[in-house]
Amino acid sequence: MIEQLLKYQEVDAGLRKIEVELAGSEARKKAVSAKKFLESVDETVNKLDVKAAELAHIYENLQNESKVLLGQREEFTGALEHAEDENALNYLAKKADELYVKVKNLSQEAAKVAETMQAVYKEYASVRANIKTAQTQYTENGKIYNDLKASKQDDRNKIEGELKELEKAVEPSLMERYKAKRANKIFPIIYEANGDFCGACNMELPKSTLSRLKNGEVIECDNCGRLLYLKK
Ligand SMILES: [Zn+2]
Numbered sequence: 001m002i003e004q005l006l007k008y009q010e011v012d013a014g015l016r017k018i019e020v021e022l023a024g025s026e027a028r029k030k031a032v033s034a035k036k037f038l039e040s041v042d043e044t045v046n047k048l049d050v051k052a053a054e055l056a057h058i059y060e061n062l063q064n065e066s067k068v069l070l071g072q073r074e075e076f077t078g079a080l081e082h083a084e085d086e087n088a089l090n091y092l093a094k095k096a097d098e099l100y101v102k103v104k105n106l107s108q109e110a111a112k113v114a115e116t117m118q119a120v121y122k123e124y125a126s127v128r129a130n131i132k133t134a135q136t137q138y139t140e141n142g143k144i145y146n147d148l149k150a151s152k153q154d155d156r157n158k159i160e161g162e163l164k165e166l167e168k169a170v171e172p173s174l175m176e177r178y179k180a181k182r183a184n185k186i187f188p189i190i191y192e193a194n195g196d197f198c199g200a201c202n203m204e205l206p207k208s209t210l211s212r213l214k215n216g217e218v219i220e221c222d223n224c225g226r227l228l229y230l231k232k
Pocket of ligand 1 (some may be wrong): 129131198200201203221222223224225226
């Protein structure tokens, strides 16, 4: 029964070769990395949105505060025109100067905030450019990959047809075990035991496993997960 499965695996190797070639193709790698970028970029854009809104809010508050102080200063300078004694004049002039300094400081602060806002907008522009590049990379390489995949389709169909025929001769439960391993991308799957050792990874096999092996069972290596048989 093992011979049929070995034959199956031999043909299956051709299918595996195509799969590895497709998975490892430059076009697929580029398309996948572009897709990953596009999936993660939303978060970057959201963060920039939050930052831009925060800065706009701070800027608006500074402007409002400035307006209030300028209004106060106007009151003082207006009163200055009508003040008569020197003490009142000095007091009002001092107050007006103090407010002038405050307004100046606020406008410097606002300028800094505006600068940070500019930096955020620049980052936006660069992210947008990166998104465009990634979209192009994804589309172009996706097409190359699909063409490559299509070019292998005939070979695949042929091998799959052969495998379907070969499968008929393999014991179903063994076939199932093989297919489960295959789905986990293990290949080759079935090996001949090398004396008391696994034929794939060379791990020494436990006594209980060995006795089952000698009874003609197909066993599984605990270390590498391969299926092992003993040649009669
Ligand atoms: Zn092993």
